[in-house]
Amino acid sequence: MGRRAWGTVRRLPSGRYQARYPDSSGKQVSAPHTFATKADGNRWLAKVQTQLDSGSWIDPKAGQETLGVYAERWVDTRLVRGRPLAPRTAELYRAQLKNHIVPALGSTPLRQMDASAVRAWYGTLSGPDGPGQVTAAKCYRLLRAICTTAVDDNLIARNPCSIRGAGQERSSERPMFALAQVQALVDAVEDRWRALILLAGWTGLRIGELAALRREDLDLTAGTVSVRSSVVDVIGQGRSYGPPKSAAGRRTVAIPPHIIDDLAHHLATYAEPGAKGLVFVGPKGGPIRRNNFAARVWAPAAEAAGLPPGSHLHDLRGWGATVAARHGATTRELMHRLGHASPAAALRYQRAEQERDAALAAAMSAALGHSDGMTSS
Incomplete structure (x- = not known):
């Protein structure tokens, strides 16, 4: 009945x-x-x-799988523009899960993930005892992306990651080098690495792009370097070469003429032979590895050149972009040199130069006020 x-x-x-x-x-x-x-x-x-x-129904038996198990499968099967995650990206995601997400939330069934649990986790992660705001923001964005897929899979009804602004990074300003410091850095490294430092600073190439450069990518007659590949070293998987991070990363960048002779000297003295030969290799003929280069080459040279503590090779990329902006590079031109698909970074460098220009104008007015012999006309 x-x-x-x-x-x-x-x-x-x-x-x-x-x-x-x-x-x-x-x-x-x-x-x-x-x-x-x-x-x-x-x-x-x-x-x-x-x-x-x-179409909003969720099976009551769905979501029994724990976040930790689902997240691992998410990394393994994630597609970006139809392609699997880059090895380095997958490694970074797994590190964030292992170190900051799974210990607190990994054993929680997906269907029990709620906003209060996420708020408690994020509050601890972004607190004074956490790894820092930037890491907290990255981990929050990863968790939100995983939960978005769980919603799409009809495993949970809504995304529990709803903290406004939690995924926004508020990075501290990276050090800005003076031209004299960059020149001191070039003089501090061994001759083998002089061209790499010059190319990093004056063209803005990333370390992975520099490590993947081959002789055929350098056209010293035309004064250009073509970025066709990048290299990543993934723990447990070794080294892999592949296309740049985005379509915009595949580019040809003009080389300032004053470093052409240094590059010619390097090719004649240190690069591997043949068109496919790597431009930058170590004393024993091995390819550049990011961590080894940072410890053995960059760190002692940076100290000798008097660079601020915590400076990285990547900071030369920002220095080169700022110099280009200072000499009138447009947003589109900066995007091309840096290999960025978004104008956000280019606008940041231009904004820094506008702020400096305003400061210079204010200083000029202040100088006028302190000059007894100057009068207005």
Whole structure:
């Protein structure tokens, strides 16, 4: 007698009521809990039918998998523009999961992930004992992306990551070198690495792009360097060469003429032979490895040149972009030199130069006020 137009409600020996309904395959599914009255069961069925009709229904048995297990599979199967994650990106995601997400949330079933749990986790991660705001923002964005996919997979009804501004990085300003410091850095490294430092600073190439450069990529007659490939070293997977990070990363950049002779000297003295030969290799003929280069070449040279503590080779990229902006490079021109698809970074360098220009103008006015021999006309 418990029949209705859709689904059934029956009385159990306990006196409570059980609701059942057919899923999309026709299989009968029981409600995850019983009801005190038959009317309560009918109301619940009506709600489920509405959700099924609107496409917002979530199987009550879905989401039993833990966040940790789902997140690992997410990294393995994630596609960006139809391609798997780059090895370095996958490595970074797994490190963020292992160090900052899974220890706190990994054992939580997906269906139990809620906004309060995410807020508590993020509050700890971004607090004074956490790894810092930048890392917290990166981890939050990763968790939000994973949960977005879980919503798309109909495993959870809504994304529990709803903290406004939590995914925005507020990086501290990177050190800005003076031209004299960059020249001191060039003079401090061994002759083998002089051309690499010059090219990094004056063209803005990334370390992975520099490490992948081959002789055929340098046209010293035309004064250009073509970025066709990049290299990444992934723990447990070794070294891999592949296309740049984005389509915009594949580019040809003009080389300032004053470093052409240094590059010619390097090619004649240190680069591998043949058109496919690597431009930059170590004393034993091995390719550049980021960590080894940072420890053995960059760190002692940076100290000798008096660079600010914590300076990285990547800071030369920002220095080169700022110099280009200072000499009138447009947003589009900076995007091309840096290999960026978005104008955000280019605008940052231009904004820095505008702020400096305003400061210079203010200083000029201040100097006028302190000059007894100057009068307005």
